[in-house]
Every structure is written in C-alpha cells, then in structure tokens.
Amino acid sequence: MSGVAPAPTERQLRRWRGYLADERVEASLYLQLAERKTGEEREILLGLADAEKRHEAHWLELLGDRVGRPRAGSLRTRLLVLLAQRFGSVFVLALAQRAEARSPYDDDADATDQMAADERIHGEVLRGLAARGRERLSxxxxxxxxxxxxxxxxxxxxxxxxxxxxxxxxxxxxxxxxxxxxxxxxxxxxxxxxxxxxxxxxAASHPDPEADAALPHLDVDANELALVYRARGETPDEAAEHARRTFARLAAADPALATGSIETVGDQHEAVGSPxxxxxxxxxxxxxxxxxxxxxxxxxxxxxxxxxxxxxxxxxxxxxxxxxxxxxxxxxxxxxxxxxxxxxxxxxxxxxxxxxxxxxxxx
Incomplete structure (x- = not known):
C-alpha cells in the first residue's frame, strides 16, 4: 500500500481545476489571435495553443473523474480573449507576454518542470511576436x-x-x-x-543609378567596386566577395539587364513618410x-x-x-x-x- 499516492486534498483539487480552466482559456486566446494572422506568425500561435492543450491534458489526468463543473478561468485571461476577438493587436500580445511571465508553475510541485519551462519560453515567444508588432506600428x-x-x-x-x-x-x-x-x-x-x-x-545617401552603367567596364582584377562596399561598412574580405558575386552576375547575364548591381538597402522614403x-x-x-x-x-x-x-x-x-x-x-x-x-x-x-x-x- 506504500506505493499508492495519497488522495488529493480539496484544496489541491480546486487549484488543479483553476489551472485546467486557465489552460483552456489560454489555448482559446492563442487560437483567437491565430485567426487574425497568416504565415509564420499564425503557425507560431497555433503551436502555443497546442502546448497549452498538452498542459490541459496534464491536469485532466491528475483530476481523473474529479474534473467537476467547467470553470471560467481567470478574469485577466478571459479579458485578453475578449480583446483578441475584437482587436488581435500588439497590445494583446504584450499583455499575454506579461501573463505568461507570471506563471505559478515554478513553485507548484504538482506541475512538471517541463510545464514551468514551457510557460517561461511562451513568454519569450510572445515577446518576439509583440516586438514584430511594435516594429510594424506606424x-x-x-x-x-x-x-x-x-x-x-x-x-x-x-x-x-x-x-x-x-x-x-x-x-x-x-x-x-x-x-x-x-x-x-x-x-x-x-x-x-x-x-x-x-x-x-x-536621397543624398542613395547610390547614383548611373553608376551601374560603369560596372561592366571596371577592371575585374583591380576591382574598385569592392571599395564601394567597404565604404558602406563591409570588411575587406566581405567587400571583395560581394564585388566578386556582382561581377559573376554581370558575366552570366546581359549587362543591360544588370541594373541595381550597386545594391542599396531599399527605398526608405516610404518608411520615413510624407512631411x-x-x-x-x-x-x-x-x-x-x-x-x-x-x-x-x-x-x-x-x-x-x-x-x-x-x-x-x-x-x-x-x-x-x-x-x-x-x-x-x-x-x-x-x-x-x-x-x-x-x-x-x-x-x-x-x-x-x-x-x-x-x-x-x-x-
């Protein structure tokens, strides 16, 4: 009989049911956010929802037939779900990030070390997604x-x-x-x-488009194109390799089609906006x-x-x-x-x- 685990106390059962409700609501939150995303961000949020369902399964296993009536989950998480349904914005991600960072699993013996680690990593995942959103804010x-x-x-x-x-x-x-x-x-x-x-x-820093026309006539051995790239901050080796690739493209194609060989970081005027x-x-x-x-x-x-x-x-x-x-x-x-x-x-x-x-x- 020594190998039989003691029956959980009523206090434990209440805590487990609370965790179960929170995991279900958090999974719903990530699914709501994923509906408003596409591509990689959608896949990341769906992955978070799957992780919350694994945590849900842990508490279901502990509770067994003592799950009881479904609970609503914490008010904070339910509010986040409501905001995600209406907005799905960077603000919801930032708030969810803070919620994950305060996970109680670190100090709960009934939660596994993997679950505690998951919650910590979830906070970092949400931090990254929120950072993407902040960068996109106009x-x-x-x-x-x-x-x-x-x-x-x-x-x-x-x-x-x-x-x-x-x-x-x-x-x-x-x-x-x-x-x-x-x-x-x-x-x-x-x-x-x-x-x-x-x-x-x-505009003053943007390369002269007429400079491309001079590229086919440069001395490949002297390779002054490398000086252009060095002036833009590349190391001598990086500049030489960059110039070599540029000449290789010129040799493989019609030079008349090789415009834009002196690369830029792109037209940033749109990012700056209209005065x-x-x-x-x-x-x-x-x-x-x-x-x-x-x-x-x-x-x-x-x-x-x-x-x-x-x-x-x-x-x-x-x-x-x-x-x-x-x-x-x-x-x-x-x-x-x-x-x-x-x-x-x-x-x-x-x-x-x-x-x-x-x-x-x-x-």
Missing amino acids: GTFRAAVFGANDGLVSNLALVLGVGATGVDPKTVLFTGVAGLLAGALSMGAGEFVSVRSQRELL WRAATSSFLFFASGAIIPVLPYLFGATGLLAVVIAAVLVGVALLGTGAVVGLLSGASPLLRALRQLGIGFGAAAATYLLGLLFGAAGI
Whole structure:
C-alpha cells in the first residue's frame, strides 16, 4: 500500500481545476489571435495553443473523474480573449507576454518542470511576436500617443498657471486656445522639417543609378567596386566577395539587364513618410490633447471648479497615454500610466504654484 499516492486534498483539487480552466482559456486566446494572422506568425500561435492543450491534458489526468463543473478561468485571461476577438493587436500580445511571465508553475510541485519551462519560453515567444508588432506600428500611431501627451501636459500647465494669477476666466480661455494653436503649429512645423530633412539625407545617401552603367567596364582584377562596399561598412574580405558575386552576375547575364548591381538597402522614403502627412498628424494629435484642459472654460466653468474638472479630464487622458506607452515599450501599463500621471500633474502643479505667487505679488 506504500506505493499508492495519497488522495488529493480539496484544496489541491480546486487549484488543479483553476489551472485546467486557465489552460483552456489560454489555448482559446492563442487560437483567437491565430485567426487574425497568416504565415509564420499564425503557425507560431497555433503551436502555443497546442502546448497549452498538452498542459490541459496534464491536469485532466491528475483530476481523473474529479474534473467537476467547467470553470471560467481567470478574469485577466478571459479579458485578453475578449480583446483578441475584437482587436488581435500588439497590445494583446504584450499583455499575454506579461501573463505568461507570471506563471505559478515554478513553485507548484504538482506541475512538471517541463510545464514551468514551457510557460517561461511562451513568454519569450510572445515577446518576439509583440516586438514584430511594435516594429510594424506606424510612426503616425506613435506620434498620436506622444503628441497628444505633449498637448495635455503643456496646455494644462499653461491654463492652470495663468488661471492661478486670478485673471478673468475669458483670459484663461483665450490663453488656452492660443497655447493650443501655438503648440500644435510648432509641433507640425517641427515634424515637417524633421521628416523633410530625413528624406533629403536619404536621397543624398542613395547610390547614383548611373553608376551601374560603369560596372561592366571596371577592371575585374583591380576591382574598385569592392571599395564601394567597404565604404558602406563591409570588411575587406566581405567587400571583395560581394564585388566578386556582382561581377559573376554581370558575366552570366546581359549587362543591360544588370541594373541595381550597386545594391542599396531599399527605398526608405516610404518608411520615413510624407512631411505634409507627418506635419498634419502632429498638429492634430497635439491639438487633441491640448483642447482637453480648455474644455471646462469653453463650457463656462470658472475658478476652482474649472481647475478640478480640467485636472480630472487630463488625469484620465494621461493614464490612457501612459498605459499605451507602457504596452509599446513592453513595460507595465499600470506603472507607466502612473508615471505619466505624476509627471503631468507635477508640471501642472509647479506652474499653478508659480501663478499663485505671481498673482499674490500683483505681477
């Protein structure tokens, strides 16, 4: 009888049933995400779903005929499934990555070492998929988050600082609108210059297309083409081999068809984007944030009431932009949201106190 395993306690059974429910929901999450993907990413997510089903089988074996009524799984995982059904975005992958990193299997004797290792690796797989998604996020989306945040903080500080001096509410309103327009125009102009300059730099670095015409007439032995590749950062051996392959292609085909032999990394102008589009986006994103602190004054609020309403509205918006920044960077959304809130309110509080001092001094 010594070889018979003791009967599991009711506490163990509840824990196993919870794990079983979580594994089923996680498998559903990966299947939901896979439906919105194609190619390699779809195969990776389906592979994760298969792994969760192996874990599910482990808990089913332990439970035997004591599985009981189906459970719903953790609220967090069910929420992720709901988000995956609606969006299937990089944000869901980032949140799922964090969930996998906090697996309880490391400290549970009833889970195998392989299962604990699986969960740890799943977190890294999701980290890689989320990183792919972050790279695909357009610059416009990033500009939306950071531009709106700049508008929120700068105009809240301006409105509170001016309002604290005790001036007429209309003056505060006009100041806020002026700050909105000045900041949005400045952001738009700066983005236009930045993107336009970047496109000009790329154009200056792009190889001269007429240089290809000279390739068939180069001395193969002297091989000055290798100097081109060395100038682009290749080692002497890499440059020589690169040039040899280029001449081999030229020898094997009609030189007239061998255009593009002096390879480039591709046309990057599309990745940089249009300066006008970038300028317009920055203007609108900044303005969308900067209008929020002005709203109470637009609707007739004055004094402390306007300050409180503006602070609450901006606080909610800062928490939202901070959470998005956290997801984009792979960090904790909550911590980044609180950090964003603290920085924004810190700047606003400083200007509000300065306004009070100036108002008391009659400046």
